[in-house]
Amino acid sequence: MEISTVQLVAFGIVTAIMLISALLVVTARNIVHAVFFLIVTLFCVAGYFILLLADFLAAVQILIYVGAVVVLIVFGLILTRARVGQAIPMEEVRQRLWAVLVSLVFFGGASYALLNEKWPVVSVEKMEVTTTSKIADTLFNTYVLPFQVTSVLLLAGLIGAIVLAMREEK
Amino acid sequence: MNLNLLLPEIIVFSFSLMVLFVSLFWNNRKPSLTLGLMSIAGLLLAIGAFVVIPRVGATAFGGMFVADGFSLFFRVLFLNLAAMIVLLAIDFMREFQRHLGEFYFLLLIVALGAMLMSSANDLIMIFLALELLSLPSYILVGFAKRDPRSNEAALKYFLLGVLASAMLLYGMSLIFGLTGSTGLVDIASKFEASGGSAGPALLVAIIMIIAGFGFKIAAVPFHFWSPDTYEGAPTSVTVLLATLSMIGGFVGLYRLFFIALPDYLDIWTKVIFILAFLSMTMGSLIAMSQDNLKRLLAYSGIAHGGYILIAFSVATFDSQWSVLVYFLAYIFMTVGAFAVAMVVERARGSSEISALGGLGYSNPFLGVTMTIFMMSLVGLPPFAGFIGKLYVFKSAVEGGALFLVLVAIVTSVISLYFYLKVVRQIYFVKGDGEAVPTPNLSFAVIALCAIYTILICLYPVFFTRIALAAIS
Amino acid sequence: MVADYFNNYITLLAFILTGMVFLSLVLFLCRLVAPRNPIPDKFTTYECGMIPMGMYWSHFHVRYYIFALLFVIFKIGTVFLYPWAVLFRSLGLFGFVAIIIFWAILFPGLLYAWKKGVLKWV
Numbered sequence: 174m175e176i177s178t179v180q181l182v183a184f185g186i187v188t189a190i191m192l193i194s195a196l197l198v199v200t201a202r203n204i205v206h207a208v209f210f211l212i213v214t215l216f217c218v219a220g221y222f223i224l225l226l227a228d229f230l231a232a233v234q235i236l237i238y239v240g241a242v243v244v245l246i247v248f249g250l251i252l253t254r255a256r257v258g259q260a261i262p263m264e265e266v267r268q269r270l271w272a273v274l275v276s277l278v279f280f281g282g283a284s285y286a287l288l289n290e291k292w293p294v295v296s297v298e299k300m301e302v303t304t305t306s307k308i309a310d311t312l313f314n315t316y317v318l319p320f321q322v323t324s325v326l327l328l329a330g331l332i333g334a335i336v337l338a339m340r341e342e343k
Numbered sequence: 344m345n346l347n348l349l350l351p352e353i354i355v356f357s358f359s360l361m362v363l364f365v366s367l368f369w370n371n372r373k374p375s376l377t378l379g380l381m382s383i384a385g386l387l388l389a390i391g392a393f394v395v396i397p398r399v400g401a402t403a404f405g406g407m408f409v410a411d412g413f414s415l416f417f418r419v420l421f422l423n424l425a426a427m428i429v430l431l432a433i434d435f436m437r438e439f440q441r442h443l444g445e446f447y448f449l450l451l452i453v454a455l456g457a458m459l460m461s462s463a464n465d466l467i468m469i470f471l472a473l474e475l476l477s478l479p480s481y482i483l484v485g486f487a488k489r490d491p492r493s494n495e496a497a498l499k500y501f502l503l504g505v506l507a508s509a510m511l512l513y514g515m516s517l518i519f520g521l522t523g524s525t526g527l528v529d530i531a532s533k534f535e536a537s538g539g540s541a542g543p544a545l546l547v548a549i550i551m552i553i554a555g556f557g558f559k560i561a562a563v564p565f566h567f568w569s570p571d572t573y574e575g576a577p578t579s580v581t582v583l584l585a586t587l588s589m590i591g592g593f594v595g596l597y598r599l600f601f602i603a604l605p606d607y608l609d610i611w612t613k614v615i616f617i618l619a620f621l622s623m624t625m626g627s628l629i630a631m632s633q634d635n636l637k638r639l640l641a642y643s644g645i646a647h648g649g650y651i652l653i654a655f656s657v658a659t660f661d662s663q664w665s666v667l668v669y670f671l672a673y674i675f676m677t678v679g680a681f682a683v684a685m686v687v688e689r690a691r692g693s694s695e696i697s698a699l700g701g702l703g704y705s706n707p708f709l710g711v712t713m714t715i716f717m718m719s720l721v722g723l724p725p726f727a728g729f730i731g732k733l734y735v736f737k738s739a740v741e742g743g744a745l746f747l748v749l750v751a752i753v754t755s756v757i758s759l760y761f762y763l764k765v766v767r768q769i770y771f772v773k774g775d776g777e778a779v780p781t782p783n784l785s786f787a788v789i790a791l792c793a794i795y796t797i798l799i800c801l802y803p804v805f806f807t808r809i810a811l812a813a814i815s
Numbered sequence: 816m817v818a819d820y821f822n823n824y825i826t827l828l829a830f831i832l833t834g835m836v837f838l839s840l841v842l843f844l845c846r847l848v849a850p851r852n853p854i855p856d857k858f859t860t861y862e863c864g865m866i867p868m869g870m871y872w873s874h875f876h877v878r879y880y881i882f883a884l885l886f887v888i889f890k891i892g893t894v895f896l897y898p899w900a901v902l903f904r905s906l907g908l909f910g911f912v913a914i915i916i917f918w919a920i921l922f923p924g925l926l927y928a929w930k931k932g933v934l935k936w937v
Binding site (some may be wrong): 326 | 482
């Protein structure tokens, strides 16, 4: 079988799983279930990275998003005073119609644009695998300044979050 | 690799860390004053560091970071602006005893983000600079943790801000997909080589990018956060949002569109045209019914964003330098107006316009300066706002945007109504006669802003020459 | 090159699929064989044989959130170490200095958290 066919089939399967779980994230009545579906969705994103020959990014996606960000979300859930762990009755949201409409318009417009664009694409067979060393090369040569700015951003986020989350004892 | 180009940024960052750690390890009795003065020392030192930076365009880190006239202008501008905001904050942050070091740290980081934005020459740098500008602002808005309005403001700002960042990233990713490059200059040359006909994906990208920056500059229809956030945030932070953060957004918009997408000028100027029209009209019309001074200034900021966008939509050489003059005028009158609002809010415990009652008699200095700022915001001579509007409108008429200029003049006349409402309150309404004390540092800032507001109109040549030098 | 790459991941896919099939098979067998006798007591939370107190889902202290957050931030920092380690030799002194600066910028955050007492386990 051609590699491009394999890639296409795998893409279809991953996308189907991703779309279903993403829909379940927003429709699940139990917020903990929503988080678990989010994990599935994030795993599928890692699958995309693998299909695009960037397996280091797939590993990072799983490490950071599934391994760390979801943990943060779960902690956030546990901290809230809401009745976590049970299905919450949803009130009828009045903006729902508008939300659906806006999303559909955005989806329609964006997909029309993406499908009708001539992209500078290369077939899979001619692509090169993005190895970790290649990423290291770009990170430490071309993008070394953004790399350092990232750590400033992380520092600001860290300190800001501590300011907001610290309990004021008085 | 030209590390000296980044010297001002390095100084600002070092001082931000120093402020943070001094506040951690040294308990002194006047933390706000000490830490604030330290921050100002850092900012002034950073301005001094520009001596080592060559005036001609130089790049560092493989073209990631560029030090041309434009970036020089805005980096110095942002440093001065940050110094003014810190000076104001010193007087008004005394009540936040616990996290003062963090406050000044985050403020300096916002300044750092704005400076990096002015020098960013790469999509990734623009995005990081925007995040550096936004992330600390979210926290600063919610700094009054016990005030539910501050919490609400922070939450609204954060949620919409994250959405805007996502849209911006989406637009950037489309541009990267089309060109395979993140460098702005590189993108421009790739687009030029491809023949210049814009595909539908580029259109989506342009709209997404404008939406992302439109949030930061509070342009209609991306302005919904601004009145609530301006009202709920501590006023020292509101000044920051109305000036540093907003102009930072404009700078990012400028760099991305003028440097990376000059070939598609006729497309993005049309989108900005709509934004300019909506911002001017909506901002001025809704401002008429406002009773809260901070909300009024929020809507006035939206309207002024619209006037600035006129220059973006015309996009000629003249409109580019005249918008820089507009920024100068806007900064001084806005910081001044907010400073007066802060002093009054502190003395009378309310930011309603009615709290200004009789201010002209109980504190003539504040009354006169506030009148100056209001008249300048309308765009009346002999104040800075007049010069700003004059040059922008003139360049717009020459650039063929007569319609926008007519709308701008009509909305300026409308704005006369709500700015005069403030002046009327100061002079023609009897207040409780209670004295409004002006803290020394705020006095200095207000006086400085008032002087510059007049000076820009009296000697416009000096300022236009700076703006011209920055663009050419 | 690309073919090798995909072959590797097809092995991984086969592994995952086998795991999933095995798991569902075992669970199915369990259901088939095990006797079913649901009584209300069986649905309570198991707590060493005692009668459980309160809800099975309790609230946590804010402190945990800060820990999770520090975890995320430093994990992002660590991710950058991997590519650097892979290319350690050819990046040489420049890469070393770059990564040191990166951590030197981030490290004050940890120091700050420590001094603020958020790391204290009370």
